[in-house]
Amino acid sequence: MEQRQFLLGQKDIPRQWYNIVADLGEAPPPPLHPGTKQPCGPQDLAPIFPMSLIEQEVSAQRYIDIPEEVLDILALWRPTPLYRAIRLEKALGTPAKIFYKYEGTSPVGSHKPNTAVAQAYYNKQAGVKRLATETGAGQWGSALSMACNFFGMECTVYMVKVSYFQKPYRKSLMQTFGATIYPSPSEKTQFGRKILEQSPDSPGSLGIAISEALEDTVTSQNVKYALGSVLNHVMLHQTIIGQEAKKQMEMAGAYPDVVIGCVGGGSNFAGLAFPFLQDKFAGKNVRALAVEPASCASLTKGKYDYDFGDTAMMTPLLKMHSLGSGFIPPGIHAGGLRYHGMAPLVSFLKDRGQVDAVAYEQLPCFDAALTFAHSEGIIPAPESSHAIRAAIDEALKAKAEGKEKTILFNLSGNGMLDLSAYEDYLAGKLQ
Numbered sequence: 001m002e003q004r005q006f007l008l009g010q011k012d013i014p015r016q017w018y019n020i021v022a023d024l025g026e027a028p029p030p031p032l033h034p035g036t037k038q039p040c041g042p043q044d045l046a047p048i049f050p051m052s053l054i055e056q057e058v059s060a061q062r063y064i065d066i067p068e069e070v071l072d073i074l075a076l077w078r079p080t081p082l083y084r085a086i087r088l089e090k091a092l093g094t095p096a097k098i099f100y101k102y103e104g105t106s107p108v109g110s111h112k113p114n115t116a117v118a119q120a121y122y123n124k125q126a127g128v129k130r131l132a133t134e135t136g137a138g139q140w141g142s143a144l145s146m147a148c149n150f151f152g153m154e155c156t157v158y159m160v161k162v163s164y165f166q167k168p169y170r171k172s173l174m175q176t177f178g179a180t181i182y183p184s185p186s187e188k189t190q191f192g193r194k195i196l197e198q199s200p201d202s203p204g205s206l207g208i209a210i211s212e213a214l215e216d217t218v219t220s221q222n223v224k225y226a227l228g229s230v231l232n233h234v235m236l237h238q239t240i241i242g243q244e245a246k247k248q249m250e251m252a253g254a255y256p257d258v259v260i261g262c263v264g265g266g267s268n269f270a271g272l273a274f275p276f277l278q279d280k281f282a283g284k285n286v287r288a289l290a291v292e293p294a295s296c297a298s299l300t301k302g303k304y305d306y307d308f309g310d311t312a313m314m315t316p317l318l319k320m321h322s323l324g325s326g327f328i329p330p331g332i333h334a335g336g337l338r339y340h341g342m343a344p345l346v347s348f349l350k351d352r353g354q355v356d357a358v359a360y361e362q363l364p365c366f367d368a369a370l371t372f373a374h375s376e377g378i379i380p381a382p383e384s385s386h387a388i389r390a391a392i393d394e395a396l397k398a399k400a401e402g403k404e405k406t407i408l409f410n411l412s413g414n415g416m417l418d419l420s421a422y423e424d425y426l427a428g429k430l431q
């Protein structure tokens with residue numbers, strides 16, 4: 001029996017987050033104030049985030065300690081397993097070795113709690129009573145609802161309307177943790193009402209939902225905002241994934257030639273890839289590949305320039321690959337990838353040629369998800385199926401070239417609450 005599982009114990013949970021900014025050799029372009037177009041100071045962000053998270057957002061310190069209270073909760077499911085996909089390798093007939101880090105073992109089924117728990121903790125420390133946020137497919141909303149529940153805080157979630165109806169069980173999951181959910185655009189905010197007036201049938205978008213959550217935040221007392229991706233502190237919190245994976249690859253006696261993750265805002269990709277990029281900056285030969293949906297291809301098609309993070313143009317301007325803050329992506333099932341922009345850090349690395357990107361249509365990704373499920377038994381989240389598609393294509397390329405190759409991808413979540421997407425796929429209803 002060949003070794004498939006590479007498991008760590010509770011003592012192996014990383015004690016620090018890795019901040020890639022320390023190893024970039026130059027400061028990445030700062031966020032700009034939307035009015036003055038000058039770099040944002042900490043005070044500009046203070047109405048929406050607690051100071052501890054703002055400090056992490058602008059930090060250039062290489063390692064940042066993870067608070068004990070956060071580790072205590074992460075230990076409910078971390079370290080996550082790393083597997084070698086031997087049955088998938090055989091099914092493809094490839095000489096490549098395929099490994100995957102499985103983040104779907106968290107209580108809500110994705111990597112998102114890694115940052116949700118940290119963000120809830122720092123807000124609790126700052127005396128915040130309620131967090132407001134947006135969610136697409138509901139993965140982020142579920143993670144933050146769970147985290148707020150752990151720290152005794154209220155949680156309000158603006159859920160992109162198309163997903164609210166596509167994924168009703170994620171809504172129930174959030175409600176079980178005590179959160180309040182509104183389909184966005186909603187009647188709850190001025191901005192939501194404005195959108196509904198202009199287009200009553202608006203499917204919503206992450207950009208619109210972010211605007212609603214921000215409006216709720218700045219018009220309420222003792223409420224802060226939490227974002228599940230894109231920002232530097234979110235990338236930071238996710239780096240426990242890659243730090244664990246490096247130890248696990250060592251246990252496997254292997255090192256990846258290519259590290260792959262799907263990208264919506266960039267956080268699960270960054271979480272896995274940044275600790276390997278640290279090795280790359282030190283001279284190691286490793287390629288980082290970000291995979292996005294062709295229908296919302298910010299990294300491969302978007303412009304690298306300053307843009308707003310939301311539709312109402314309330315956020316600071318971020319230098320990122322973007323399709324424009326007014327872009328409403330089509331209702332593909334990988335709801336977590338339907339964001340117009342990309343993390344500034346991932347964008348910066350892409351611009352410097354240190355991150356590669358590829359875009360895939362939805363159907364070949366579902367084909368890959370089924371190939372994966374048939375051999376490894378796990379139903380992947382539709383978002384993660386993009387990473388699987390790229391991993392399979394890398395493995396098939398190795399086969400065609402008769403070359404050995406080690407591939408590592410992030411299985412960012414399971415698809416057990418996305419079965420309606422599989423139903424549509426199996427019924428031939430997806431284009």
Ligand SMILES: *Cc1c(COP(=O)(O)O)cnc(C)c1O
Pocket residue numbers: 109110111112139140228229230262263264265266267268269336337381383384412413414
């Ligand atoms: C949210 C989500 C994504 C996309 O977000 P990133 O910040 O790019 O990681 C990918 N996979 C899953 C399972 C998600 O829930």
